[in-house]
Amino acid sequence: MRRSPSRRRFLAGIGAASTAALAGSPTSASAARPPAPTKQPLDSDIERLVDELVETSLAEHDVPGASIAVVSDGSRTVTKGYGVADRTTESPVDPEETPFRIGSVSKPVVATALMELVESDVIDPDADVARYLDVPIDERENEAVTLSDLVTHRGGFESTNRGMWIPNEDDLRPLESYLRNDPQRRVRPPGRIGSYSNFGYALAGQVLAAHADEPFHRAIDDHLLQPAGMTTSSFRQPLPSSLAEAHATGYGPTERYRQGEFPLLGLRPAGSMSATASDMGRFLELHLNDGVLDGERVLGRGTIGAMHERWATHHDRLSGMAFGLIEKFRGDVRTLWHNGATLSFYSHLVLVPEYDFGLFVSFNAPAGxxxxxxxVDGVLDELLPNPETASRTPDGPPHRADEIAGTYRSTQRSHTWHDRVTSALNAATIDVHFEDDGTLVTDRDTETERWVEIEPLVFERTDGNRRIAFGREEGAIRYLFYGGSPTAFARVEGLDRLSVHGMVVAATVLGTLSALVGWPASALYHRVLTGGESAPQSWQTAVTNDVVRAKLLAIGSIGVLYVSSFTIVVHFLATPLVVLSDPPTTFRALFVGTSLGAVGTIATAGVAGYGWICEDWDLFTRTHYAVVTASLVGICWLLWYWNLLFPPGLV
Incomplete structure (x- = not known):
């Protein structure tokens, strides 16, 4: 039975209501909804402005080329190529013929096709998504994941590189294989705390594929791309030869990728689309004309309106997410946007429904x-009213300031895959503290921002242009939410602190070096004092003396752990994409060493216990051996914590 518009709006705001409760602030569906936009006119020479901004940016950031589409008043105003598609051939960018890899801008394209099914009552966005999938999904604590959870990045999944970048076309498996055989774990309840998830979007895309009973790239082609006339765009991997030959060359940090030979994406719906500016202009038109293109209805009436509604937010005083698009306010003007980054391309799409305006830009280098x-900022600054700024100052001490201060890390991290260490090191981290006057200060990389509390646990930047809020879990402050960001920041405490791991590393290195260096040095010293035993006599002592054998066991375990850990790192540095995304047998085999090291550590711990009851061991030997054993245990704990003790996927 078809849901009424009021029912749909209520469901769209329900994620906001549940999460706002975490933040300790009431909300309602109506409070979470943005007001219906009133169309505003634009008065600017858009093409001249875009020409100036793009040409300047290409030169300033040393980017080879760009592909741009602008839609104003419901029709394309600009569709242009700039620079070159390939520096070697100096072939120009053709907005009609030159596809660019658009990365995660693919996600709103997928969401548009899914919303058509939602509005046609084929799919209930708030039902258990397992009802529509032909692959298993990690169900924890009997809490179902819904399609709206997946599209708003609230499925509760960890974020790993598993199934992401596949350099060799021969190693690329069907989407269903990655979802079935390489699932990502649920690490939090669905529908509450956001964490950007490529795996979640891959599941959402598989809903479309399962409904169509065909591979995803064909399903999205039949359901949206072909009806919308986006004939020079494709999710197919590898690309059709006609698109691959015309494709812009991507310039990565160390390599260039020609004729569509860039690393492929196992989780296709998350970002495998290549598109021309002309096609993306049609996509913008589709969104600004309520699903109508060239005078013909492509999407059902109301599909775009439902998609542009707010579907989730971490707090009713913060920006949130539409269905596949991220919400951001520039003053009182609501924009909907998404960006996409690959190893060699960068794209950005923004819609301003109130002004009937859309912009798509794509560059063929990461500096894009x-x-x-x-x-994007230059265009919007010129076309939209300047946001009003207000200098805010605290009027008293913030609410629960002592509980708020601390370090918060992005929830977009790996928990069970072997890229846990790289994801943690790369995760955005924010330090929060207060100044004497009650101003909240956030430090993120080199950016420092100051905030003033406007209601309990909600803060506004001192210039009035942005808001953040803090969320509670079981009564304690656990999360930091940025307005408009689908990803929350979780408090870093206890053993999750990188500083703790740094201290453990330092202690274990010193402890193991005391064995690797100290024991041979001590043996040499005593040999010199005794006038030099014969080699056979020394060997006989080694194989019959309990202490010597115990030391050899510990040194062997240390050596195995160090060598295997070193070779794992070397293999990763040599083939990072393969190792992170779909580790080969050669990489998995290296974990035999760490596993043996763990067994050796257990044996060493047993010997250390024996040493304390054996009369032949003096107090210094017992104590030092215990320290070395503790260091070995520390190494194994570090490797276990970072999922580097056993082969990937084993645990």
């Missing part, structure tokens, strides 16, 4: 991130 920021 900075270039896109310059272009």
């Amino acid at each position: 991130s900075a270039a896109a920021t310059d272009v």
